[in-house]
Amino acid sequence: MKTIIIIPARYASSRYPGKPLVMLKGKSLIQRSWEAAMAVNNVSAVYVATDDDRIRDASLAFGARVVMTAESCANGTERLADALPNLPEEADLYVNLQGDAPLTPAWFVEDLIREMVANPEVQMATPVLRCDAETYANFVEDRRNDRVGGTTAVFDRNRNALYFSKEVIPFTGKTFGPGDDIPVFHHVGVYAYRPDALKAYGSWPVGPLERYEGLEQLRFLENGMPIRCVEVDGKGRVFWELNNPVDVARIESVI
Numbered sequence: 001m002k003t004i005i006i007i008p009a010r011y012a013s014s015r016y017p018g019k020p021l022v023m024l025k026g027k028s029l030i031q032r033s034w035e036a037a038m039a040v041n042n043v044s045a046v047y048v049a050t051d052d053d054r055i056r057d058a059s060l061a062f063g064a065r066v067v068m069t070a071e072s073c074a075n076g077t078e079r080l081a082d083a084l085p086n087l088p089e090e091a092d093l094y095v096n097l098q099g100d101a102p103l104t105p106a107w108f109v110e111d112l113i114r115e116m117v118a119n120p121e122v123q124m125a126t127p128v129l130r131c132d133a134e135t136y137a138n139f140v141e142d143r144r145n146d147r148v149g150g151t152t153a154v155f156d157r158n159r160n161a162l163y164f165s166k167e168v169i170p171f172t173g174k175t176f177g178p179g180d181d182i183p184v185f186h187h188v189g190v191y192a193y194r195p196d197a198l199k200a201y202g203s204w205p206v207g208p209l210e211r212y213e214g215l216e217q218l219r220f221l222e223n224g225m226p227i228r229c230v231e232v233d234g235k236g237r238v239f240w241e242l243n244n245p246v247d248v249a250r251i252e253s254v255i
Contacts, residue, residue: 028058138250
């Protein structure tokens with residue numbers, strides 16, 4: 001199965017303008033995300049998809065392939081859908097590795113690809129990671145301080161998503177310590193799509209849940225397309241996205 005990873009990146013983020021070019025221990029966020037993508041096995045190509053000349057130039061400078069997209073793309077999935085006609089090659093599977101997740105381990109993406117290969121009926125899939133005590137505490141602290149932190153996911157017995165939220169769901173009202181079995185799953189901002197699913201996304205209007213939460217994947221659920229949640233193993237590594245300036249120190253401490 002031919003797989004292409006595309007990293008969507010925009011400069012004009014409402015919450016954190018210029019985020020892809022923020023420096024993390026001497027390298028930009030977009031370069032570190034590209035390096036994470038390049039570490040994934042069995043991938044034919046990796047592209048950065050952007051509408052911004054500054055991100056394009058920075059990406060070309062460290063050796064990335066770049067595909068330009070429209071400024072009107074509202075999220076990463078729209079940007080991937082917009083990029084498809086401009087790619088010089090086609091694939092059986094497209095992976096969206098978002099440009100704010102440089103700590104994404106290669107095996108997260110490899111697990112997604114394996115899930116799609118083993119289950120041809122699955123049109124898209126995304127990783128979920130059971131929260132450890134530190135991550136859970138960070139989520140709760142962010143919400144307590146009215147910051148948008150990570151996204152959480154709940155899913156059914158077949159591992160199909162029921163909902164994604166920037167709130168911490170399910171609500172437990174508990175404090176957890178190291179080693180506790182925490183029933184909250186961190187949604188990892190990576191998606192694998194078959195071409196038809198990605199093309200369909202661009203034809204659907206934005207629904208109320210996507211609008212309220214600001215989560216692009218909810219458009220699939222609102223239009224009746226299942227999302228397979230693939231539980232991945234962090235193997236002791238801390239996973240954290242760069243959502244707010246406070247996250248720079250968190251990510252640099254891991255790097």
